[in-house]
Amino acid sequence: MMKQDFMFTSESVTEGHPDKLCDQVSDALLDRFLQQDPFSRVVAECAVSKGILFIAARFASAGSVDIPEVARQVIAQIGYEHTDFNARDCTVMTSLMELPSPPYPNLDEREMDEEEIDAVTAKNQGNVFGFACNQTAALMPLPIWLSHKLARRLGAARLQKQLSYLAPDGKTQVGVEYRDGRPNRIHSITLVASQQSNTPRGVRSLRDDLYQHVIEPVFLNEQLRPDARTRIFINPDGPIIDGGPSLHSGLTGRKSAVDTYGEYSRHAESALSGKDPSRIDRVGAYAARYAAKNVVAAGLAQACEVHLAYSLGMARPVSVQVDSFGTGRVPDADIADRIQAHFDFRPAAIIGAFNLRYQPQVFRGGFYRRLAAYGHVGRMDVGLPWEGTDKAPLLG
């Protein structure tokens, strides 16, 4: 049973945050490999510190990618221009290992028959979680939703030159007070924005700027807005000059709460970015969200967490658990049965249903890369297949 009166804070980071930078490089590499060869197997992990970006990639692909070049493009797009770390002359250390090509022929999951789908099993033991709740239109928890929105706006204010003195690195936090399990008011907001060293600006004017260009527009159309008692922190530790990798280091997959539900529900600890669609820990999370979202959209529950447990060598999850935190219209076990009846959680089926191998070809600018900042779930801007509520009528 979820607590009824509480305060909950979620955080998000801008795309210039070093951890997110790493996620984006990892996923940009994945995009490029899949664009050339949809059956590429790729594991791309990054770390960044000071002026050096480390990329460890293991892959089996018919395609060929200039890995440092892709990384530099990402850095350039994010907008790092400082002399300590910029796209042009930062050092990129790549550690590349080609995997042996799989012995079996590559089959398009979209055209597989039942038997073939069954033959593609989970390659690892693992839990994946999906969550949805009716706190926002996107069926996401409100704190992470607002945090993402603030982070996006913070990034946009820089890119659209409204606050051109901002540097790419930034962090946002939103604390929401709940009453009777529903968001009641905005308790606190934290914005940490970094500035370029050549245009220093005091905390006071920064505060005004951020209030005007970030906080106000974000809450303009929200039901809950900061009130007089809302505590707003802007750079509580003083101004941050430049920020980014020259200040703190980053690592792929370290922001799994930001990528999912802002700690509001459970999430798997494994990284989502930099993994090709054959990895169940990535696509399983999408499938679980798809199921949970449809459950809430169908009105079966106000909040729903779907837990899938995969076991090595088996295609179907060994257990499908649903927790509606007491908000369910029908018993949780009943919801679980309905989900299992209408959703196919086998790895190949997920890849086929979401068209995961070909998405990077559809979105030429990159599909996975977009997921790597501002959340893999709850995105209304990308048209993600797992954000669809098309199965809700079947469940209801």
Added chain:
Amino acid sequence: MTILSYPLKHRDTAEPSPGESKLIDRVRVVHAQVNGRARLQIDGLYHCEPIRRRVESALAREAGIRQVSANVLTGRVLVLYDPARTVDEIKGRVEELLANPSPPPSEQRPSSNLYPLRPVQPMVSMDGSAASAQGPTQWHTLSRTAVLKALETTKEGGLSPAFAEKKLRRFGPNSLPETPPRSGLSIFLGQFKSLPVVLLGASAVLSAATGGLADAVVILGVVIINAGTGYVTEAQAERTIKALGHIGQQHAAVIRDGQLVQVEAEALVPGDIMVLVPGTRVGADGRVLESRSLMVDESALTGESLPVTKRVETLDTPEVPLGDRFNMVYKGTAITGGSGLAVVVGTGRYTEIGVIQALVGETRPPETPMQKQLDVLGNQMVLLSGGICGMMFLIGLARGYGWLQMLKTSISLAVAAVPEGLPTVATTTLALGIRNMRRRHVLVRHLDAVETLGAMQVICLDKTGTLTLNRMTVLAVHCGGRHITLANDVFHDRGMRTDPAQNEELLRLVQVGVLCNETEVNGSEGGGYELKGSATETALVQLAIAAGVAVDSLRRQYPTVRVEYRTENRNFMRTVHTVKEGGKLVAVKGSPSEVLEMCKWWIKDGIRLALTETDRTAIRMENERMAGEALRVLGFAYAEQAQADQQLAEEFIWLGITGMADPVRPGVKELIALFHQAGIDTIMITGDQSATAYAIGKELGLSRSGELDILDSTRLEQLDPEVLTGLAQKVNIFSRVSPANKLQIIQALQRSGKVAAMTGDGINDGPALRAADIGVAMGKTGTDVARSVSDVVLEDDDLRTMIIAISEGRTIYNNIRKSVHFLTATNLSEIMVMVGSIGSGLGTPLSTMQLLWINLVTDIFPALALAVEPPEPDILSRPPRDPREPILRPADFKRYGFEAFAITAGSMCSYGYAVARYGIGPQANSAAFMTLTAAQLLHAYSCRSDRHSIFSRTALQPNPYLKLALAGTGALQLASVAVPGLRSLLGTTLPSPMDMAVIAAGSGLPFLVNEATKAGARQFDREGREELASSVGDTGGTG
């Protein structure tokens, strides 16, 4: 001439820790016969630039010191001082200076205290040379016209050949005074200066005094033969070593009679106008007349490693340090950039570097670390054998032997036991190795490079030119929907040979490639073309020639009207040509995607078709595929216009894509595998994008682990040195780096404790080649600068000879070890036999003459033959040796002791048997003598390898010299008991067959024992197993 090499070859620039107790000994007076002139030897100065600077700058400020010149190559400093001061004062000052750790205030600008060495009273007057002196004019303070006037020359015309000839006679050749080679006599006399010879002499005198005239004669004979062998080998080595460092005749470009001519650098005279171009060395001191960003690396002279920009302005003060005389260029410095003119003001010994050399005098390279170790070892052996012989003398006296007999025996034992051959063997082996390498076109320029070659752990390789051919070649063409590949100028379509003349669109593509191209084509169709242009465009002309297109006539047919180069925002080049029949042709080449964008049509099978979206996608896919193969891709299109003035209606027709690459040199892949097998890591350095670098790295198999690590950075110098040090140990490829970054790479590798080699040929490679433990320059394509700072020059530019050099370097080191092994073990056995026998009251098993015989016969020749052992078969499958390890480890000494003990045991048994049978006397002596020598000769065979024994499966390559040495020595040994004259001289008797059997057993058994217990063989097996175990790795991941 070694003074010309850069003095910066040292690993550790850190200041030596101050306050060491040894400081008092750090300074020694080498030569102070002339009042006011002293040469001091300073410990730590050798190869240490900071100390040189410190000594020079601090001493120069001292009162009473006129001049200081320190040389890092010799570790010596020459001080010219006021005769009122004494040598000891000067020495004291230098010692204080070294003890005082505070840096001189001028640390920031090391060259600022380096005043020119030209003495106030010209040194030149001191040596009565025939050539007349060149006055010490302050040329940098004179204006250009004044200089030219003073030298009776003009900038435009230069000197006339006749006048130059006259001047050459007057001033002498422009060459530095060379140290005269050691004369044969001095080498020969040098042989008599050693301790063993003194001992032998004492022994001879003693023999003569006590009536043994024959003994004395024999001993003198031994001395002469010893000296003879030493003389022959040393004289040869001397010649080889003397030749090191020469990089052949240098030429200089000068203006004479208004003509640009090349003259030998030796023929330069004051007044010559030198034309200075990058990559060459300045031939003589000169005043700059013209400078177009002329950059000169003056580190040879000033130690300043950054190049200096030269200007023409006149300086107003005469007292300017050499490094700041920006309007002068100096002999021996290297031009690294720009160009200019300079008038020669000083040649030969009157150049700054000539003066330094005259002052420093001795430029003989110091001994290598290994030679030093061997010297120490030799001295230790002398002390050891001296002590033991003294002990034996006392034991003998105590046992009641006559003191005279014991004295003679002790002295001869000392003579026999002292390994006087050690230094000779080392020098000879090094010299022989260098000659061997020269035969394989590997030029070694420093003696210690031979040793370092054997310890090399990592080699950094230039991609372009070294690993690849440095020739862009079109490898694939995609046109008309066909993928055509090229191999050796032959076109293939899906594996089938195809004729380009039959393929309309291919022919057009090739023609456009020639027209939209700025390559200069010289020569005719029949006689082959000479192409001058960018690598890419040259490749396109080559493609046309391969396709049978007449390049010249095609260009005449379509004269170029306008060229629009590619710009930042427009990634293609566009040329407009007039067509004879009227109208014009527009040819376009550039980024495939941009070129494709402007096309509406394409050609397939000679027919113009509209480009559909499907066609475009197919072309884009092909482009991506080629790029993925690390090919440099170019797209081609053209447009024809009937009317020349029609501007708007350019309807471009897509022709296709070419993919080109710089092919890998044949054999390099195998070479890389050989390096890896030899335990040497390979690092590729390239300016390419990392995709290209990756493709080549994969093709070459650069990584030993399968995981290829690429460091992609344009600004390595910004990286934290510690981080780079950590990364450099892992990296297989450095991509997008400039040649200047090579220095950072090599330094990072060295900081991590690696012995690193680096290849290079350009001017920019100089600092890295100099800093590398082994700088490898290319002989043909390399610049003068690269060759002159390198340690090894590959004369035929073939990197494959490098593996030979490594094998040779390792073999030389091993062979020296083998000789030392043999000498140490056998000499120990002689001592053990004598001491053991006398100590146990069995009399002296070997007579004085027998000991001398052993010294003469069994010591030298097998040791020399071991020094020329062929490489062991697995020499290139072993990891490099640990550079920090001494040539003989404590474990080696233990092993040698064991071997000596085995030999001793055999000889003693044989002697014991003979004593039991014949009693103490000549028969017993003969048995011991024969057994010991035979065992020693067999041991020479055993010393051939630490690893392979006669029980090993693999056989060593035969060594004919050793066979010859062993057979010859064996025959002599037999003669010693068979020939009556020798028998009486040596006091031997003819052994009976039974004795012979005992001798054979006494010498053979120790041999078998020593062979069976070789530690190396067992260790070798174990290593093999470990390797096997470690290769079973997990390639999976857990991420």
